[in-house]
Amino acid sequence: MTLLEVTGLNVSYGTTQVVHDLDLAVESGKILTVLGPNGAGKSSTLRAVCGLIRRTPGEVRLEGRSIGRLRASQVASAGLVMVPEGRRVFGSLSVEENLLLGAYRLGRRRKQQTLDTCYDMFPILQQRRAQRAGYLSGGEQQMLAFGRALMADPLVILMDEPSMGLAPVVVNQVMAHARVIADLGIGVLMVEQNARAAMKVADEVVVLRLGRPVFRGSVEQARGDAALVRAFLGDTAVAEPSGAEPSGVAPSGAEPRPASPRHAVPDVVS
Ligand SMILES: Nc1ncnc2c1ncn2[C@@H]1O[C@H](COP(=O)(O)OP(=O)(O)O)[C@@H](O)[C@H]1O
Ligand SMILES: [Mg+2]
Incomplete structure (x- = not known):
């Protein structure tokens, strides 16, 4: 089932157009990844889809309902939730306070249920729930950012470069979490420079240039x-964060290879 449908999206800053006539469709339980190098227009696309910046003319539908004219806060209430670039957790608040900030849509009982679901998915967040979020590692902060989005009980989650700044082994964990989130029936729209990592878990690919x-x-x-692969994925596909192994060589012991076909050919783009 298509949850999010974007047609004819155009984004400009002043007179400079940075996104041209983009169509995207995100299905329940699927990950659509939009790949492209720095400056390709990935963040602009996500910000426009969720109403943070203006887009013209374009149409954005969530479960068939037009949300193109809603403000960002209304878009979130409608079930379209963003995990921003750089995670943006509130470092001086506790882990649990960060999670509860995401849950403003929910009544008290649903809030507790969703918190329990979140802690089941990310046990480390439960262990650290009273700790300041600023003390979490980058990977844990990404889990917290995912958790905070889940707390809003979303239909679709937009993820802006969740791999950014994380070590390769942590990137793979983050991608696996994105997969688990989709498997809940949520639609995931993930933009990434790290094509190689994103393609391990994604279902559909759009490449933006x-x-x-x-x-x-x-x-x-x-x-x-x-x-x-040669023209558009080659360089980004092997551009893992610092400490990455030489391209085409699997990290020694760091990365268990699941048997599913989706994960079976990770090195083809190197
Ligand atoms: N607030 C802004 N004002 C003007 N230009 C911007 C702004 N944000 C991004 N851009 C420009 O828009 C283009 C796309 O940027 P962005 O969407 O951030 O790309 P990506 O996320 O793929 O790196 C780039 O050329 C960038 O310089
Ligand atoms: Mg960006």
Whole structure:
């Protein structure tokens, strides 16, 4: 079932147009990843979809209902929730206070239930629930940012470069968490520079170049498209954060390879 449908999205800053005629569809239980290098228009796309910046003309539908004219806060209440670039947790608040900030839509009982679900998914957050969020590691802060989005009981979560600044082994954990979130039936729209990591868990791929979609298809199709891999995924696909192994070599023991076909060919883009 298509939860989020974006058609003809255009975004400009002043007279500079940075996103051109972009269509996106996010299904329940699926991860759509929008890949592209720095400056491709990924964050602008997400900010426009959730109403943080203006988009024209474009249409944004959530469960068939037009949300294109809603303000960002109304968009969140409608069930479209953003996990921003850089995570933006409130460092001086406790982990649990950060989570509860996400739950303003919910009544008291649902709030407790959702908190329990969150802690089941991220036991480390429960262990650290009274601690200041600022003391968490980058990977734990990303879990907290995911948790805070889940607390809003969303239909669709937008994730802006969740891998940013994290070590490769942590990146893989973050991607696995994105998969678990989708498996709850939530639609995930994840933008990433780290094509290699994102393609391990995504279902569908859009590649953005200078604000224009230059590829659209399944992960398998993206991997099978040699020209695409060479031209648009090659450099970003191997651009892991610092400390990464040489391209094409699996990290020694760091990364258990699940048996599912979705995870079976991680090195094809290197
Ligand atoms: N607030 C802004 N004002 C003007 N230009 C911006 C602003 N934010 C981003 N841009 C420009 O828009 C383009 C796309 O940026 P962005 O969406 O952040 O790309 P990405 O997230 O893919 O790195 C870039 O050329 C960037 O410099
Ligand atoms: Mg960005």
